[in-house]
Amino acid sequence: MFATLKVQLSLSRPYLTRNELQQAYKNTIPDRRSYMQRKLVIFKFMSDICVQFQFPRKTLETAFYYYQRYYVFNKFETEMCHTVATTALLLSCKQVETFKKINELCIVSFRLRNINNINQDIIENFKKRIFQVELRLLEACCFDYRVNNRIHIDEYIVKFGKHLGFTYELCHLSWVISYDILKTDLLLILPQHTIALAILKVAFELLKLKDWPVNDYEKFKTNNDSINEAYFGVLNYYINAFDSCNLKDHTSSKFPPVSLEVFMQLKANSSPETGLKDFTMKETEEDKYLTTARDFTQRERRYVLSSKFVKEENAIINAKKRKLK
Amino acid sequence: MLKNYQPFNKKKVSRLRTALNSCLKMANNDIDGTVIVSEYTKEKKVGEGTYAVVYLGTKQSTGRKIAIKEIKTSEFKDGLDMSAIREVKYLQEIQHVNVIELVDIFMAYDNLNLVLEFLPTDLEVIIKDKNILFTPADIKSWMLMTLRGVYHCHRNFIMHRDLKPNNLLLSPDGQIKVADFGLARAVPSPHESLTSNVVTRWYRAPELLFGANHYTSAIDIWSVGIIFAELMLRIPYLPGQNDLEQMDVTFRALGTPTDRDWPEVSTFSLYNKLQIYPPPSRDELRKRFIAASENALNFMCNMLTMNPVKRWTAAQCLESEYFKEIPPPSDPSSIKIKS
Numbered sequence: 001m002f003a004t005l006k007v008q009l010s011l012s013r014p015y016l017t018r019n020e021l022q023q024a025y026k027n028t029i030p031d032r033r034s035y036m037q038r039k040l041v042i043f044k045f046m047s048d049i050c051v052q053f054q055f056p057r058k059t060l061e062t063a064f065y066y067y068q069r070y071y072v073f074n075k076f077e078t079e080m081c082h083t084v085a086t087t088a089l090l091l092s093c094k095q096v097e098t099f100k101k102i103n104e105l106c107i108v109s110f111r112l113r114n115i116n117n118i119n120q121d122i123i124e125n126f127k128k129r130i131f132q133v134e135l136r137l138l139e140a141c142c143f144d145y146r147v148n149n150r151i152h153i154d155e156y157i158v159k160f161g162k163h164l165g166f167t168y169e170l171c172h173l174s175w176v177i178s179y180d181i182l183k184t185d186l187l188l189i190l191p192q193h194t195i196a197l198a199i200l201k202v203a204f205e206l207l208k209l210k211d212w213p214v215n216d217y218e219k220f221k222t223n224n225d226s227i228n229e230a231y232f233g234v235l236n237y238y239i240n241a242f243d244s245c246n247l248k249d250h251t252s253s254k255f256p257p258v259s260l261e262v263f264m265q266l267k268a269n270s271s272p273e274t275g276l277k278d279f280t281m282k283e284t285e286e287d288k289y290l291t292t293a294r295d296f297t298q299r300e301r302r303y304v305l306s307s308k309f310v311k312e313e314n315a316i317i318n319a320k321k322r323k324l325k
Numbered sequence: 326m327l328k329n330y331q332p333f334n335k336k337k338v339s340r341l342r343t344a345l346n347s348c349l350k351m352a353n354n355d356i357d358g359t360v361i362v363s364e365y366t367k368e369k370k371v372g373e374g375t376y377a378v379v380y381l382g383t384k385q386s387t388g389r390k391i392a393i394k395e396i397k398t399s400e401f402k403d404g405l406d407m408s409a410i411r412e413v414k415y416l417q418e419i420q421h422v423n424v425i426e427l428v429d430i431f432m433a434y435d436n437l438n439l440v441l442e443f444l445p446t447d448l449e450v451i452i453k454d455k456n457i458l459f460t461p462a463d464i465k466s467w468m469l470m471t472l473r474g475v476y477h478c479h480r481n482f483i484m485h486r487d488l489k490p491n492n493l494l495l496s497p498d499g500q501i502k503v504a505d506f507g508l509a510r511a512v513p514s515p516h517e518s519l520t521s522n523v524v525t526r527w528y529r530a531p532e533l534l535f536g537a538n539h540y541t542s543a544i545d546i547w548s549v550g551i552i553f554a555e556l557m558l559r560i561p562y563l564p565g566q567n568d569l570e571q572m573d574v575t576f577r578a579l580g581t582p583t584d585r586d587w588p589e590v591s592t593f594s595l596y597n598k599l600q601i602y603p604p605p606s607r608d609e610l611r612k613r614f615i616a617a618s619e620n621a622l623n624f625m626c627n628m629l630t631m632n633p634v635k636r637w638t639a640a641q642c643l644e645s646e647y648f649k650e651i652p653p654p655s656d657p658s659s660i661k662i663k664s
Contacts, residue, residue, distance in 0.1 A: 007364055090403075094410050097510060102403045127404075134404045135435065143430045145414040150482075150511060300363050302431040305417065316386045 008298040009313070012142035012305045013289065015189055017276055021072065023284035027293055029076045038078060040244065042067065042085045043183050048112050049089055049105070055098050057179070058152035063092035065148055065187045066137055072188065073140045073294050080133075082113060083126070087133040095148055102127055139294065142303040147191070153178045156196030160220070164213055166200065169254045174203040176255075177234065180245045186233045189276075194222040198230030205266055206256050229275035238263040365431070365440060367393055376406040376507075381443065384428070390443040391428055395436055405437065408507030412439065415483050415506045423474030425494060425504040444502055448490035448552070451662055452559055459660065461616060464556045465647070466654035467493070470501035471549060476639035478503065479542045482512040486523040488548035490555060499657030512542055524548060526571050527564050531582060531631050534572045535593035543633035546642065550628030557614050557621075572599065580604025582631035590631075620647040 016024070029035045043064065050060045066088035086109040093100050106126050110118050141147070151159070154175055161171035177199050186195055197220055204212055217223050238245060242260045256262075267273070284290055304310060367380035371392070380393045396409045416427035429440035448467065451457055471493055478485055485492075486508040494502045508523050518538045524530070530547035532540050554562035563578055565571025572595070576582075581601045582590045590596060605613075610622055617625070624647035630636040637645075648654065 091405075094405070094407055095414070099407065127402075131398070131404050135398065135432070135437070138405070138437075139432060143413060145410075145417050149414065149418075155514075300365075300431050300433045302364065302429055304429065313386060320386065 007300045007302065008295065009302045009304065009310065010142055010289075011307055011310055012144040012303060014141070014144050014147045015191065016072065016290075017189065017278045018185070019278045019281055019284050020287070020290055021185060021188060023281065023287065024072045024290040027291065028071055028074060034078065035071070035076050038076075038081055039068075040183065042081055045082065045112060046085050046089060049086075049108055052108050052112075053098075053100055053104075055093070056096075057154040058096045059089070059092050059098045061152050061154070061182055061187070061192075062095050062148040063088040064182050066091055066141070068185065068188055070133075070137050070140050074136060082109065083129050084133055084137075085109075086126075087130045087137055090130060091134055091137060092148075095145070096152075102130065106130075136296070139296075139301065139303070142305070144303075144305055146305065151192065153181070153192045153196045153199070156193050157200060160193075160196060160200055164200070166204070170200070170203050170207055170209075173206065173255055174199045176247055176250050177203060180247055181234055181237065183241075184233060184237050186230055189233075190226055190230050191222075193220065194226045195230045197222065198227050198234060201227070201231055202234045202266070205269075206258065206262065208256065225274065225276050228273075231270070232267070232273045232275055235263050235267045235270075239267065363433075365391065365393060365429070365438070367395075376408055377439075384440070392441045392443050394439040394441060396439065398436055409437065409439070411509050412506045415478075415509045416441075419477060419481060419483070421474060421477040423470045423501055423503060424477060425502045441504075442496070442502070444494035444496050444504070446495045446662060447504075448493040448495070448501070448556070451495070452490055452555060455559075457662055459662075460652070460655065461621075462652040462655040463660045464553070465652070466657055466660065467501055467556065468549070468553055469643075469648060469654050470657065471503065471552070472639055472642050474501065474503035475545055475549060476643060478509075479512075479545070479639050483509055484512055484542045485509050485545050485548075487525060488545050488552065489525045489528045490552055491525075493552070495662065499660050499662070501657075513539065515539075526568065527551065527561050529571060530633065531572075531575060532633050534568070534575065535590070535595050537593070541633060542639075543636045546628050546636055546639060547633075549642070550625055553625055553628065554614070557617055576600070576602050578605065579629055579631070586635070587632035618647070618650065620645070620650050623647070 025032065025035075046060060046063055046067070049055075050063075063085075067085055070084050070088065086105060090100075090102055090105055092098075093105075103123065106123050107118070110116075110122075110126075157171055157174045157178060160166075161174065174196075178196065181195060181199060197214070197217070201212060201214075214220065217227055238247070238258075239260065242248065242263070247258055279287075364385050365382050366385065367382045369381045370378060371381050372379040377394045377396050380395065382391055382393050383389065384391050394412075396406065398405060413427065413430060416425065420426070425444065426442040427439060428442060431438050431440070451459070471488075475485065475488070483506075485503060485506065487505060488503070492503065492505040494504045496502060510519070513519055519540060521533045521536045521538060521540070524533060524544060528548040528551045530540070530544040533544055551562050563571070563574045565574045576599065580603055581599055583601075584591050607622070610626070611617070614622060614625070624642065624645045627637040627645075628642060
C-alpha cells in the first residue's frame with residue numbers, strides 16, 4: 001500500500017511584489033512581449049464591452065485585476081485570452097453587482113471580435129469554456145473577496161479629493177490617469193486606496209500646485225513605501241508608454257499640457273526612486289507558491305485567508321501526531 | 326502594507342504535510358489501495374436547494390461537526406451562482422457570535438464547497454412545533470441575539486435582505502446565528518439602483534412592496550419586527566398570498582402610510598391603487614398581542630414604522646427599554662427547544 005496526500009492548503013496572497021510577479025511569470029508567460037501586446041488589446045476589448053453595457057469603471061477595474069491575476073498562476077496562451085477576458089468580466093459583474101446575463105456578454109464578446117455567423121452551439125461551447133475558467137480564476141484569487149470589494153480607485157479619488165479639498169479639475173485629471181493605470185501591474189501589487197492617493201499626487205504635481213497636503217499616510221491606512229511604489233509606478237508607465245496612453249488624448253483646456261518630458265521631469269524632481277521593500281530573486285526562487293504550477297488534480301484544494309488559520313491547523317495536527325507516537 | 330500579507334509559509338506547510346501524512350494511517354483506503362485523506366467528510370445529506378446541496382460532516386483534524394454546502398457549479402446557466410458568491414463574499418468579512426461562521430472553502434472534483442458551522446435547528450421549526458413552549462424571556466433573548474447579529478452586519482455596511490425565522494439558526498448552545506447571505510449586498514451609494522425583489526414576501530418592508538429602487542438597511546429591521554410579532558403570535562403575522570395582497574394585508578394591519586408621516590410616499594406608482602386603512606389604535610394592538618408589555622409594543626411599532634427614515638436602526642433597537650425591563654432575556658443555553 002502506498003500513500004498519497006490529496007489535500008492542498010493554500011494561503012491567499014492577494015498582492016505580490018514586483019519580483020514575486022516576475023518569478024511567477026517565469027512559469028506562466030514564456031514570451032513577455034507577446035503577453036504585453038496582447039494585454040493592451042484585451043484591455044481595449046474589455047473597455048469596449050464595458051462601454052456597450054454602460055458598466056461603471058469599477059466593473060472594468062475588477063475584471064482587469066482578475067484577468068491579470070489569472071496569468072500569474074495559469075499558463076498564457078494567446079488563443080485563450082478572449083475567453084479569460086470575458087470570464088473576468090462575468091465574474092467582475094457578479095462581484096460589483098452589475099450583473100449581466102452570460103448570453104448577452106458572449107454575444108457582445110463575439111461581435112467585438114468581428115466573429116459573425118454565431119449559432120447557439122458556438123455560444124454554448126464558449127459558455128462551457130467560460131465556466132471552467134471562472135472556477136480557475138477564483139482559485140487563482142484563492143476565493144479571496146477582500147480584494148475589489150466595496151470601494152474602487154475612481155471612487156477613492158472622489159472621496160479623497162473631497163476630503164482633501166481638491167478642485168474638480170484635479171479629481172477629473174486623476175480619474176483620467178486612473179484609467180491608464182488599470183493597464184499596469186499596480187493592481188496586483190497594491191490596494192486601490194494607495195493607488196488612488198498616488199494618482200492624486202501625480203495629478204497635483206501635473207497641475208503645478210505647491211505643498212502636497214498629505215504628510216501622514218497612516219491616516220489613509222497606507223504608508224510612504226506603498227505610496228512611492230504606486231507614485232513611481234504611475235510615472236514609469238507614462239515614461240515607458242506615453243504614445244499609447246489615453247491621457248494625451250484628453251486635450252481639455254482645463255488640463256495641463258502633458259508630454260513625455262513632463263513625466264521625466266516629475267521623476268527627476270522626485271528621485272531617487274523608492275518603493276516597497278522587495279524579496280530578492282533568490283528568495284522568490286525558493287518560494288514554491290510562485291515556482292510550482294497549481295495542481296488542479298488534487299482531490300481537495302482548500303483556500304484560507306489568514307495565516308492564523310494555518311497556524312491553528314498546524315497546532316492541531318502536531319498535537320494529533322504526538323498522540324499517535 | 327505587505328507585511329499583512331504573509332508569504333506562503335513553506336516550512337509550516339511542509340510540517341503540515343508531514344503531520345497529515347502521519348494521519349494517513351487512520352484514513353480510509355481508496356479502491357486502488359491508495360490512502361486518501363480528506364479534511365472534511367460528508368456524512369449525511371440534509372437538504373437541497375436550487376443552487377446547493379447541504380451535507381452534515383466532520384472536520385477530521387478536530388472532530389468538529391460541520392455543515393458542507395456543495396455548490397452545484399454545472400447546473401447554472403450564468404456560471405457560479407450569485408448567491409454562492411455573495412455568501413462567500415460577506416461571510417468572509419463577518420465574524421460574530423450571532424452570525425453563522427464560514428469555516429473553510431475548498432474545491433473538490435471541480436465543485437465548490439463552503440464549510441459552515443453546524444447548526445441543528447432554526448426559529449421557524451421552533452415556532453411551528455406547538456409542543457415546544459417558550460416564554461417572553463426566551464423571545465427577548467432571541468430578539469437580542471438576532472439584533473446583535475443584524476447590527477454587526479449593518480455596521481459593516483451589509484444588508485442581509487432575507488431575514489425570516491427560517492434563516493435564524495440556533496447553535497447547540499442556544500445562540501441565534503443569522504444565516505443565508507445569498508441575497509445580501511453592500512449598503513448602496515446614493516445613486517445606485519437596486520432590485521426591490523428581495524426578502525421573502527411576508528417579511529418585506531413597505532418600501533419594497535412599493536417597488537422602491539433604492540433602499541437601506543432599514544428593510545432588515547422591518548423583517549426583524551415581523552419576526553418579533555410572529556414569535557409572540559406563533560403564527561405568521563402578515564401572510565400575503567401574492568405581492569398585491571401582501572400590501573393589503575400589511576396596510577390593513579398597520580395602516581396605510583400617508584404623505585404626512587412619509588413625505589412623497591404617494592408618488593410611488595402603486596400607491597393610487599391602495600385602499601386607505603387607518604393605523605391601528607394602541608388598544609387594538611394590545612388586543613392582538615395580549616402578552617406584550619407596553620415597552621414590547623413600542624419596540625415592535627418602532628421596527629414596523631412605515632417611513633424607513635423614521636424606523637429604528639439596529640442600534641436604537643438594542644437600546645430599547647424592552648431589553649431593560651423585566652423579565653431579563655433568558656440565558657441562551659438554558660432555553661429548552663426540544664419538544
